[in-house]
Amino acid sequence: MAIRPYEIQWQGNCQIMLEKLIFEKSSPGRMAYSLPECDVSVKPIEELIPERFLRTETAELPEVAEIDVVRHFTRLSQLNYSVDTNFYPLGSCTMKYNPKVNEDVSGYDGFANLHPYQNQEQCQGILHILYEFEKIVAEICGMDTFTLQPAAGAHGEFIGMLISRAYHLKKGRKRIKIIIPDSAHGTNPASAAMCGFNIVEVKSNKQGLIDIEELKRNIDNDVAALMLTNPNTLGLFEKDILKIAEIVHDVDALLYLDGANMDALLGIARPGDMGIDILHLNLHKTFSTPHGGGGPGAGPLGVVKKLAPFLPAPRIVKKHGSYKWQCDLPDSIGRVKPFYGNIGVIIRAYAYLLSIGSEGLRRIGESALINANYLRKKISDYVEIPYGKKCMHEFVASTRKLKTNGITTLDIAKRLLDYGFHSPTIYFPLIVEDALMIEPTETETKETLDEFAEAIIKILEEAKNNPEILKNAPHTTPVSRLDEVQAARKPNLRWQKARG
Ligand SMILES: *Cc1c(COP(=O)(O)O)cnc(C)c1O
Secondary structure, X not given: OOOOOEEEEEEOOEEEEEEOOHHXXXXXXXXXXOOXXXXXXXXXXXXXXXXXXXXXXXXXXXXXXXXXXXHHHHHHHHHOOOOOOOOOOEOOOOOOOOOHHHHHHHOOHHHHOOOOOOOHHHHHHHHHHHHHHHHHHHHHHOOXXXXXXXXXXXXXXXXHHHHHHHHHHHOOOXXXXXXXXXXXXXXXXXXXXXXXXXXXXXXXXXXXXXXXXHHHHHOOOOEEEEEEEOOOOOOOOOOOHHHHHHHHHHOOOEEEXXXXXXXXXXXXXXXHHHOXXXXXXXXXXXXXXXXXXXXXXXXXXXXXXXXHHHOOOOEEEEEOOEEEEEOOOOOOOOOOOOOOOOHHHHHHHHHHHHHHHHHHHHHHHHHHHHHHHXXXXXXXXXXXXXXXXXXXXXXXXXXXXXXXXXXXXXXXXHHHHHOOOOOOEEOOOOOOOOEEEEOOOOOOOHHHHHHHHHHXXXXXXXXXXXXXXXXXXXXXXXXXXXXXXXXXHOOOOOHHHHHO
């Protein structure tokens, strides 16, 4: 009996292919590949592997033809929505420009075969790169120095908070509060709370910016730092940043910048010039590592001079033309990561920065702004955009008016999949009801932006005239609307079924 490699199901009038398990395609004795006759003497496996490591039962492996293996995994790989196949306007955490060539560079043998336990003399090449990379990002951000140890943005925040605490303790005082605007990413209050700080939330004003008067009311000698995102999570530039810095510095508190939105400033403005004392970057957002790919990230942390002594140990120093780890740093908060961070991500970012240069950097910043404003303008007659007349690299729309038709933001997000687009970020930031946070990135062409705008406009029409089609969307994906909680808690791996 012929076994089809996938089941065909109909959802509405769309045909869906459900890939079968590779075990279901197994046929006893079938082999994908046969080895040539062995021309050296064959030893029994018991002589090669200690008995305790040997299996007692034969492994249950699928027996399939070579081409079926290739097709099975190729088809599975195509079930994934990816930035290499389609537009991905996921605000705040976007897949920005990730040139493949940088992936190639970070995989060079010389890097890939390095071992973290090799001694310093053998690692001068990579130490050179790390040292130079620290300097380049310091220049881009206008900071004095960087540590490359943090493994992610939130890790950078946490270390920034430890440094803030160390700074105040060194001055002989215990500061207990961190001020955070209500538009902040959830990791900000979480990182500060993990360091034992109390969080003071300041409300945004009608323009979606930090309310200066509210900030003044909350600032006092208990405040260790203000954590802010600029451009903020509404995609708006905090234009009063110099005033904010002054208010914070008046009580000798620190100004922390969540640099996840650095894309918008690249080559145009430098946080250091705005009075920022500490910031983290997300290399896996802004600097050529795909975000959300499941792989490691990196959240380098930059500081001004007065905070440099507190940076995590060890630090790389250059003496007489060679590089060394410096470990005797009495005020350091200590080590925060085994070895020296996620090196592969850093190499990718280094290759990227060298290849685009400062001219290219500015064009990235400018293109990100132009693309976001273009898209914003295109859809602004159709959907409410509560804050700002212009945006930076992203903007936040609200679909709350569609509630009267029973349509939720989630329905719109799901329907976009049928039009071939990944959904924007939804329900974040929290200060916008039914938020749809859109970030087109610097890479997309005008045609793609036009198509996306048209899809949004069509879906908004459907919401009025044919709400049912949104309620049941998506119709064209391998699986339709999932119960997201159940899907995470009780994933249906279909393995049990296959084994019967
Ligand atoms: C992504 C993001 C973070 C957290 O960064 P991770 O690298 O995911 O830990 C913090 N703040 C903002 C604004 C972000 O977009």
